[in-house]
Amino acid sequence: MMAESEKRLLIAALGGVNEIGKNMYILQYGDDIVIIDCGSKFPDETLLGIDLIIPDISYLLSNQDKVKGLVVTHGHEDHIGGIPYLLKQLQVPVYASRLTLGLIEIKLKEHGILRETVLQRIDADSVLDFGTITCRFFNTNHSIPDCLGVVFDTPEGVVVHTGDFKFDMTPVNKQYPDIHKMADIGKRGVLVLLSESTNAERPGFTPSERLVGAHIDEAFGKAERRVFISTFASNVHRLQQVVEAAERTNRVLSLLGRSMVNVVTVAQELGYLTIPEGMLVEPEEAAKMPPEKVAVLCTGSQGEPMAALSRLASTNHRQMEIQAGDMVIIAANPIPGNERNVSRIVDNLYTLGAQVIYGSRSELHVSGHGSQEELKLMLTLMKPDYFIPIHGEFRMLHQHRILAEAVGVRSSHIFILNNGDVVESSDGKVRLSGRIPSGQTLVDGLGIGDIGNVVLRDRRQLSADGILITVISLCKTEGKLVSEPETVSRGFVYVRDSETLLKEINQHVTAVVNKMHEDNINQWNVIKQTIKDSLGKILYARTKRRPMILPIIIEV
Amino acid sequence: MMAESEKRLLIAALGGVNEIGKNMYILQYGDDIVIIDCGSKFPDETLLGIDLIIPDISYLLSNQDKVKGLVVTHGHEDHIGGIPYLLKQLQVPVYASRLTLGLIEIKLKEHGILRETVLQRIDADSVLDFGTITCRFFNTNHSIPDCLGVVFDTPEGVVVHTGDFKFDMTPVNKQYPDIHKMADIGKRGVLVLLSESTNAERPGFTPSERLVGAHIDEAFGKAERRVFISTFASNVHRLQQVVEAAERTNRVLSLLGRSMVNVVTVAQELGYLTIPEGMLVEPEEAAKMPPEKVAVLCTGSQGEPMAALSRLASTNHRQMEIQAGDMVIIAANPIPGNERNVSRIVDNLYTLGAQVIYGSRSELHVSGHGSQEELKLMLTLMKPDYFIPIHGEFRMLHQHRILAEAVGVRSSHIFILNNGDVVESSDGKVRLSGRIPSGQTLVDGLGIGDIGNVVLRDRRQLSADGILITVISLCKTEGKLVSEPETVSRGFVYVRDSETLLKEINQHVTAVVNKMHEDNINQWNVIKQTIKDSLGKILYARTKRRPMILPIIIEV
The missing domain is CATH 3.40.50.10710 (Metallo-hydrolase/oxidoreductase)
Incomplete structure (x- = not known):
């Protein structure tokens, strides 16, 4: 028996709203969770040294037994790039169309996890049963073949996720958008539509x-x-x-x-x-x-x-x-x-x-995403009661909201989400209700999620002005300097141009350490911080640069 | 008496071709050098920590006594930003229109060199006499008032430098482009035209x-x-x-x-x-x-x-x-x-x-630079015998060449220069002849030109994967380790996640140093390089990252 409190439908984004990339959405009813897409995105210039960003999946990890399947709309990186990282932590069958599966397989092979993964091919006629949630599909077109939109039948009503789409009526590969099916879905009633917003700022209709x-x-x-x-x-x-x-x-x-x-x-x-x-x-x-x-x-x-x-x-x-x-x-x-x-x-x-x-x-490129007229067409076909614009930065979601209002969706029935926000439907009401964990997991080399703000802040400082290291050898018994400090810099100044500066630094460090010894100050942290502060001022006055200063104390 | 070899006109760019920014050109006849503009540009993302880029002026420094004046076309940063740095190394009078001078004065004040600088206000009617070279001017318009084009009368003929321009026939401030004067200059004959290329890729006419x-x-x-x-x-x-x-x-x-x-x-x-x-x-x-x-x-x-x-x-x-x-x-x-x-x-x-x-x-912005039709208009007005497209990356200069050919300039009379290339006119012939020093001088804090490839390469490595420092204390007399290595990292991995790794590193370094001591290898460089190489492999295998590895040897 399902508890009363579980008789509700939850919809949330783990990635893809207020950003371009790492699209990942979940639908949950009671003990059934279905994932839609698991993308990656590339780091911007502030994430120094990071290779890839994937969604934070801790909510799924703490609800492992409920996750029934991963449905993939199409084979672009921002929809499949996170799959190998997900599957290494969570066993879940993957459902995708033929070409999408082919592209996923390449990834899984590279990560060495192809054999243990359950992959199932679907098409626009497939029906998937995830307990209380049933999935059906419709064809869309986009800049890659074999794209699917997803229709979820839930006890609360129908939820539609468009995936990425345009309406190309003269497609190159004869994969026409399934307009009649979409019209039919809309006619039978859609509770919530999630529709992509990439080109919501662009007027008109994207060319074929x-x-x-x-x-x-x-x-x-x-x-x-x-x-x-x-x-x-x-x-x-x-x-x-x-x-x-x-x-x-x-x-x-x-x-x-x-x-x-x-x-x-x-x-x-x-x-x-x-x-x-x-x-x-x-x-x-x-x-x-x-x-x-x-x-x-x-x-x-x-x-x-x-x-x-x-x-x-x-x-x-x-x-x-x-x-x-x-x-x-x-x-x-x-x-x-x-x-x-x-x-x-x-x-x-x-x-x-x-x-x-x-x-x-x-004119050697056209977008794969529908422009404003196409987004309005999708909204008109689906006639949703509630609307969640997805896939886009805030200004795109905002423009998409304006389009939805223009075709008749009530303002109070439109939700612009942050990743992690939960939309709940229960007792015939749809509303924002709380949050689940979400965020960006950084992949750097073999490390996943082990790079945080401290490491990135350090990389930023290192990248701008380099580092200056000064090694201070203190006598184990008496705590005073046993030799001149050893000072090395990287990424700060040319060594050959900076002999006078290095000499001044060593004299300064020696004076500080001697003074502190005289004053009976022996806590290493205090000594280090004093050197950092006073040396920082000297270096800034001489060079207008702020290298990272790293005093290392050795006891000998 | 001027030597035969000096009876020639030289034209060169010290900045502004094959790039956007730091415009600086020189004209030289015998012992007279005139500079046109002295701009700066902002670093791209590869020049980590650099504040500003200015032209390399070593050619001018080694010909100090010949430099007669700096003529400034207008007050944008890419035409005036390098002036304070130039004037700190080279005393030269500066000639500019009223607003341009006002903006230059702000800079000189900030650098504390306003009082010792000779500034002279000019307008479109001014005539400047620099020995064998005479300068006259014409009004242009652009996204800042008070812009001038420059006409040089030289013993070899007339050289015209357009500065930045568009043809706005309905300008906001009534500063009309001086089309009649331009037509007159062209009618009397132009040997070489240097014209700006910023919008050479853009068809049509820039709106007012x-x-x-x-x-x-x-x-x-x-x-x-x-x-x-x-x-x-x-x-x-x-x-x-x-x-x-x-x-x-x-x-x-x-x-x-x-x-x-x-x-x-x-x-x-x-x-x-x-x-x-x-x-x-x-x-x-x-x-x-x-x-x-x-x-x-x-x-x-x-x-x-x-x-x-x-x-x-x-x-x-x-x-x-x-x-x-x-x-x-x-x-x-x-x-x-x-x-x-x-x-x-x-x-x-x-x-x-x-x-x-x-x-x-x-439509809340229009460009300040003329589009293709305006560039053709300027070429048509000036009817130059030779043409040098300036101000622009290679593809823009290339497009400007195509425009010049279309309005009748002979292909062999068009020179696409690199910064430092010299165009020479003598005995009625104009041709490419040799090079003068040129390049980019990097400004970082108070340091000018003291940041080179080594420092930047270090900053790049530091920014991507951080640094790992290991301090090795060797006994002064016996040359063997006196204590465990002290290893510190920044921007590499979280310290709390990496205790095992640090332990492995210290064991490895200890083993290497002990082995080398046994083998009687005492050259510090060899010890350091061995540690760098072997530790680099271990770290890459464990993390797929390549931090900078910095062994520091202390003798105690």
Whole structure:
């Protein structure tokens, strides 16, 4: 028997609201928890040295026996990147469409946990039974094939999670958005809609991916020598259009970059990408062919310094090099924060004599996310009683709220959440009710969650002004200095320019330690803090810099 | 008598080509050198801890007696920011228009060198005589008043440097571009044109600053409570339009941010900005007034973390706070690299309940730089025999070259320079000839040029994975360990999580040192390197991180 207090539906975000990335949502009714997505995101410039950010899953760990399944909407990193880290701590079956599963499998293999994981393929017709919660699906389209929206039947009513979507009525792969099904779901009544907000600030309707195909074709038609084209590896639709442009201009195709090879392999195996027999050749082989017969698909459209395009631009790619007259197409817009890196690459490519097609005016990229008119269309189709805008920073959620109000959702029925906020439905009422633990777990090398504010604060100080270490040897019996302090700095000043400064530092430290010894002050902490404070002032006066000062006391 | 070899005109960039910022050009004929501008630029994310970048001026220092004057085109940081650093090393008279001089004076005062500097005010009618080189000027317009283009009469012919410009035919301050004079200069013949390339990638014609005024007016008209508006302090035209919008809506005006106060004070004193009597009030006073009566002009439109707008958004400004219903206008587009910071501010402002107007669709910003049609207009007016595109990264210079070719400049007469490249004109021929020293001088605190690659490389390693220091005390007489190593880390791992690791490290170091002592290896460098290498492997295996390892040997 379920207790009265458990007869309620809980909805919460563990990641994905007030941020772009690491999307992860949960639905709970009584003893049944279903997870939707488990993404990662890349650190911004303040998280020095961090490799990846994943959601804090402590709520799930303390409710392990209730977690019935992880449903994945599609195969982008911000929806699947956290899965290996989740599965290492929590055994839960994973449900995803064919291509999504293929991409998850690559990750699990890399982490060595593919064999022990239960993976189940679903499609838009699947029905999953998680006790009190039943899941159904509908097709959407986006910049990767095989995207699903999720419909949850719960004792409180129907909850819909859109995943990422646009309404591309002329999709490249014939994966049409399932508008009739959506209309039907809306007609039967939706209690709560969770809908993505990435482009909520953008007016109008996002153009079809086919538009990009037309421009790729045009560019290939003009190219007189080799064509290099860089785009998101996961945008299989676009890859297909590149294949077709290469075919029409009688070019072979080579792949550069690990993720490009991975995705093409999986997408081809699963039938999402059709490449003519013999078209794919190894880069070494392509490098020997006549330039007008060669096209190259490569990673690095965001200017990532270690990816293929960046290496090509700085002429240190192992297998190929850009030659004067080659055409380079960057078929992606830089994500905010990446503009400088992409610009640097364009500059380098021009210097090599390449013809470069880039930038938003080139029309070689369209967004995978629906703009305002499409978000209103989804809201209109679903006619939800309550609305939770998801996937986006606050200003996007805020704009999405305005759109929802415009199509008739009541203001008091719209919830803008923080990660961890819980929306509860019980006794016919939906309301905000409390919080569950949430946050960001930082992955650095093999360490997961072992980097905290102290370490990051130290890294920030170290990065700005370096460190100065002074080793003080004290006599074990008498507590006074046995030799001159040993002072070393890194990232602070040139050693050869700073002999006078080092001498002054050593004299100062010696004086401080001697004085404290005379005054009978022997607590090491006090000595260290006194040195830090007084030395900090001297260094700032001399250099206007604030290196980390680290006194080390040795007893000999 | 001038030697034959000196009868030649040299043109070179010390900064400003293949980059945005730190513009500095020189013209030399025989013993006469004239400098045009001396700018600074802000470091990118790879230059950890650096405050400012200025041009390398070693060529000028080794030709001190030849430097006749510094001519400044306008008062933006990328044209005046390096002046105090130049003047501290080189006595040279500075020539600039009224507002530009006012802004330079602020800098010189801050650096305590105002009194010993020779400053001379010029305008479009001035003629300066630098021996073999004569300078004349023409008015241009840009996002700051009082901009000049420079015409150099030299024995080899006329050289024109445009400074920054657009063609705003309806300027806010009646400072019209001097098109007739430009036409006249072109008619009499220009040997070499140096023209700015900032917007060479942008098609069309940059809109007039008046467009922004109309949108500011509209926004002020809709505001029901206080209006906060943030823009570049130096855009005096825009400040004037804000003043007028405040006047029309019966609001007082407060200023937040040091550079806003500085520029408004100077611009008002010099008559570039007209503010009605009694309109300016202190922020503390404004905070007490009815909200519909208050407008606030503030710095921070680029999301600078320490500027007024950022402090307001994070509710830690000393003097004012944003209230629900206030309107915040960001009248500037983020410069590439600043998007994330600006977005964060917008999110915070929305969270505070403010109405925010931002982004390129708001039309609250127009560029101060001419687009492609204006660059072609300048080229057409000047009809130069030779052309050097300046002010811009390589792709911009490259696009500007294409524009010049389109209006009839011969391809072989166009030079895309690197900083330090010298263009020489002699015997009626203009050609690339050699290089002079150039580069970036890094300013960090009080240190100028004392930070080099070693320090920066150290800062990068420190920022990514921190540092591990292990102090080894060796016996002075016998050279063996006298106590356990003392190991400390910062920015690497949490200390409380890493006791086992620290223990392993100390055991390892002890073993290495003991083994080397047994093997009679006493060179400290060898001992240190052995510890670094072997410890590095252990740490990477345990953590997949590569902290800087710093062994310090103490002899006791």
